[in-house]
Each structure stands twice: as C-alpha cells, then as structure tokens.
Amino acid sequence: MNNLTINQIKSQLAKVDSLSDNMLQALANDKRKGVQLALKQRIHQLQVTAKLRDAFFKRFQYERTFWHQGINYIAGVDEVGRGPLAGPVVAGAVMIPRDFDLLEVNDSKQLSPKKRAELAPLIRQSALSVGIGIMDNHVIDQVNIYEATRLAMKAAVDQLDPIPQRIIVDAMQIDVPIKQVRLIKGDAKSVSVSAASIIAKVYRDHLMDEYARKYPEYDFIHNAGYGTKKHLAALQQFGATSIHRISFAPVKNFVKK
Template structure:
C-alpha cells in the first residue's frame, strides 16, 4: 500500500464495503496525512452504513417474528392527511417480501420529499402487494376525520392481494376481520408501516399538486392542505374551495366567502 499514490489509495478506499477489511488496518499506519484523512472518512462512511443497516434490521423485527410463526403475508398500514384543512385522507397498505432490501425506508416524516419520491416507486416494484384507500373532504365532513381514516385504511387493506394474515397498523383499529398489531409511532418501528407511510404520502402529495393547478392561490404544493399562514391568508381572501373540509374550524370560519 505504501507504494500507491494517495489518489490510488482513495480509489481503493472507495471500493471497501466492510469495516473488517484488512486494508483499512494497514492504511491506518500509513504516515501520510492525506491517507489518514481519506481512511478516517472511509471508516466514518462504513460506520454510518452499518448503523443504517442495524436500524433497518431492527425495524424488521415484527415482520420476521410473524413470519417465524408461519404468517407469510404481513401488511403494514398507515395514513396521511388527518390534519390538513383541504384534500382527502389517504391510506396505504403494503405487503413486503422476506428479502426486501431498501435500507433507506423509514418513517416518511423523517425523509425529504426527494427521497420519498425516489423510494415510492422502488417500494412498489419490490412489494408483493399495495393497496390504496382514500376518503375525500365530503366523506370526512360526513363521518369525522377519525372514522374517515378507518374507512380509508379498510379500503387499502381490502385492495391487497393476497389477503394479509396479520396487519401492523400505526395506532388505529381497522374494521376488518384480520388480526392486528397496533403500534404507537408504528411508522418508525415497523418497516412495512414505514413503506406504507411513504407510499401514502407520495400519493397524497401528488393529488394535492394536481389540485394546486386548479386552485393556485392556496399554495398546496408547499402545504399539502395544512393550515400554513399562506393557506389561511388565501382562505380569508377567497374562502374555501370545493376540496376544503367544511367541518374544520379554520375553514368554517371563512365559509361565507
């Protein structure tokens, strides 16, 4: 290694994928400052990768426990859109294969929009089945947001093929005759729920982007229907649109516009 230039060593380091690689131990003793800097950067990269893999494996513990007990089809279910003033509540149900390997999949709220947009089609490509459920603003006004969320989740589960034998859901009870494991903050604890949260979020964001073309004053691409200052200012100036939830207090306040 000492005969290699720093540029050549950086090329070697770029190909190392394991902290136990003996080349790392050898390079630690290289006296050249450039080699030491590059080696430390590689070790940091590999440690971060190992931590991400360990976290990924930890989020798979519920699914693997069910698989171990003979339940092959385990669905993760999550929703997005309970809090916005406009648009639907959307739920996704996802059944993942045993060899699912998208390490970056995590709670959608912890990911940037660009990473979510990149992961959603990859999840769709790897998943055994994906179901989508949706209740629009009129259904939300009629049922209330909690019941509308349960309906959207039921729709998502019933759209799955094969039918799941177990459901992991983020702190809700879905009205279907399938055994359910309810987890508080399940989208951060179960990889299937994480995947569902990403699929639901990207699906709903796309819908709100389409609505924004019809109602540009409300800044839907940036607030997804949530009550931001700009959204509330538009409600005050123009009143609610046909996709606003009339039973939500800030909308009701400006409903006579």
C-alpha cells in the same frame, strides 16, 4: 498498499463494505495525507451505514417474529392527511418480502421530500404488494376524519394481493377480518408501516401539487392543505374551495353562503 496510487486506493476503498475489513487497518499506517483523508471518509460512510442497518433491523422485529411463526404475508398500514384543512386522507398498505433491504425506509416524517420521492418507487419495485386508499373531503365531512381514515385504510388493504395474514397498523383498528397489531407511532417501529407511510405521503403530496395548480391562491404546493398563515389568509379572502373540509374549524367560518 504503498505501491498503489491514491486514486487506486480510493477505488479499493469503495469496495470495502465492513468496518472489520483488513484493508482499513493496513491503510492506517499509510503516511500520505490523501490516503488518510480517503480512509477517514470511507470509515465515516461505513459507520453511517452500520447505524442505519442496526436501526433498520430493529424496526424489522415485528415482521421477523411473524415470519418465524410461519406467517408469510404481513402488511404495514399507515395514513397521511388527518390534520389538513383541505384535500383527502390517504392510506398506504405495503407487504414487503423477507429480503427487503432499503435501509433508509423509515417514518416518512423523518425523511426529506426528495428522499421520500426516491424511496417510493423503490418500495413499489421491492414490495410483494402495494395498496392505496383515498377518502376525499366530502367523505371526511360526512363521517368524520377518524372514520374516513379507517375507510381509507380498509380500501388500501382490500387492494393487496395476496391477502395479508397479519396487519401492522399505526394506532388504528381496520374493519377487515385479519388479525392486527396496533402500534403507537408504528411508522417509526415497523419497516412495513414505514414503507406504507412513505407510499401514502408521496401519493398525497402529488395530489396536493395537482390541486395547487388549480387553486394557486392557497399555497397547497407548500402546505399540502395544512392551516398555514398563507392558507388561512386565502380562506378569509376567497372562501373555501371544493376540496376544503367544511366540517373543520376554521374552514366552516369561511364557507361562502
């Protein structure tokens, strides 16, 4: 390795994909500071990737168990938007293949908006099928948020093709004739549910960005309909919009008669 330049070594290090690669050990004896810095950086990158991979495969345990049983089509289902004062509740349903390898797919709440936006199209490209269910504020007001969420989840599952043989869902029961595994905090325990949570979150955030242009006073671009201080102040000053959930407190107190 001593006959290689530092830039050449950096190029070689970029191809190393395992902490057990002999090249890492060989470079440990290189006295050049530039080489040691490049080696340290690459080892750190590999350690981060290894940690991501370990956590990823741990979240794959439910899917792997079903696949081992010969159950090939498994859907993860999750929702976003149960708590906001405005906008719809959105559910995502995703069926992923056995070779799904987007290591960064995790509970959408643990990811930055930028990372979610990057992952959503990649999930769509990799998935066997993706469904989106939307129940607006009017449905929420009519049937309550819990039932609206169940309806959104059913709508998302009904879009899947092929029909899933099993569903992994985040702590809900969906009204479909398919066996279901209900997981508390399922979006952090199942890759399929994690993927569904990202799809739903990105979709709903896009909707709320559109509403932000229509109703700029309510700051939806930053709060996605949740009851922030600025949002509540706008409610008090301007009243509820056509997308507010009038059955939710404190929205009902600001509905203009």
